[in-house]
Amino acid sequence: MYEVIAFYVFAALTIGMFGIVVTSRNALYAMSALAGGMIFISGFFFILDAEFLGVVQIVVYSGAIMALYAFGMMFFDTTRDVSEKMRSKKIAYSLSIASAVLVVAILCAPLVGESVEALYPSIEGVGNVQMIGVVLFTKYLVPFELAAIMLLVAMISGIVLASKKMDEYLAIEDEDLEDVKEGR
Amino acid sequence: MITLTHYFILTGILFSIGLVGVMRRTNLLMLFFSTEILLNAINVGFVAVSKYYNDLSGQLFAFFIIAVAASEVAVGLGLLILWYKRNGSVDLNSLQMMKG
Numbered sequence: 001m002y003e004v005i006a007f008y009v010f011a012a013l014t015i016g017m018f019g020i021v022v023t024s025r026n027a028l029y030a031m032s033a034l035a036g037g038m039i040f041i042s043g044f045f046f047i048l049d050a051e052f053l054g055v056v057q058i059v060v061y062s063g064a065i066m067a068l069y070a071f072g073m074m075f076f077d078t079t080r081d082v083s084e085k086m087r088s089k090k091i092a093y094s095l096s097i098a099s100a101v102l103v104v105a106i107l108c109a110p111l112v113g114e115s116v117e118a119l120y121p122s123i124e125g126v127g128n129v130q131m132i133g134v135v136l137f138t139k140y141l142v143p144f145e146l147a148a149i150m151l152l153v154a155m156i157s158g159i160v161l162a163s164k165k166m167d168e169y170l171a172i173e174d175e176d177l178e179d180v181k182e183g184r
Numbered sequence: 185m186i187t188l189t190h191y192f193i194l195t196g197i198l199f200s201i202g203l204v205g206v207m208r209r210t211n212l213l214m215l216f217f218s219t220e221i222l223l224n225a226i227n228v229g230f231v232a233v234s235k236y237y238n239d240l241s242g243q244l245f246a247f248f249i250i251a252v253a254a255s256e257v258a259v260g261l262g263l264l265i266l267w268y269k270r271n272g273s274v275d276l277n278s279l280q281m282m283k284g
Binding site: 011151 | 221
């Protein structure tokens with residue numbers, strides 16, 4: 001019974017929060033609503049007995065990603081309203097229809113594949129975190145290591161891109177481009 | 185009783201909210217926010233399948249999607265800051281010129 005109540009409460013809150021993100025004209029409001037929505041998403045993970053993912057969702061999304069956005073927004077002018085111009089209505093409408101078809105396909109896909117069998121069934125008496133650890137370090141060890149390398153590359157590229165030197169290099173490149181344009 | 189279909193409907197609603205955001209927004213920062221919504225919606229679907237089919241693979245896929253989202257934000261925000269420093273705007277229309 002509590003599961004049902006929790007599902008509907010979290011569903012309403014998440015849809016509301018993400019609706020604010022999509023419709024709000026202020027970047028700061030959108031970011032705060034996104035952080036709230038992420039935390040409510042982690043509520044679904046706790047309902048679904050995925051405690052590990054729930055904690056990871058709070059730590060990584062609400063902690064790391066939203067903090068990164070907050071730091072990034074120091075560079076942007078956030079008090080000003082976001083200016084948006086819709087120019088081609090026809091493209092927007094056709095894309096809306098296409099996405100509606102896509103969503104119907106997503107919802108119908110599980111009905112087609114009935115013969116799904118569990119490869120790694122969870123064992124009684126073993127906790128979720130322990131079970132994830134066993135599967136992650138046996139079957140999914142190579143993707144785990146690749147994810148580690150990917151995060152390392154992303155960290156280095158983030159440092160390099162946001163550093164001050166990069167600006168000077170790009171400025172030099174721009175001057176060179178101007179020279180080329182003027183035929184020197 | 186909450187069934188798998190409930191979760192799929194929720195995933196569909198959240199995913200379409202994200203898609204509307206991707207199509208409607210012309211600010212690049214808002215576009216990133218909408219991408220996060222898309223990834224979160226799919227995560228909910230994966231974990232629900234993992235629970236109702238009693239299989240841990242769904243949770244591990246959601247785990248890797250979170251890792252991909254983290255690195256996407258790091259690289260994307262770095263590029264966005266660089267673009268803002270050069271052009272003074274994070275509008276999508278400022279990107280469409282190739283200056284050829």
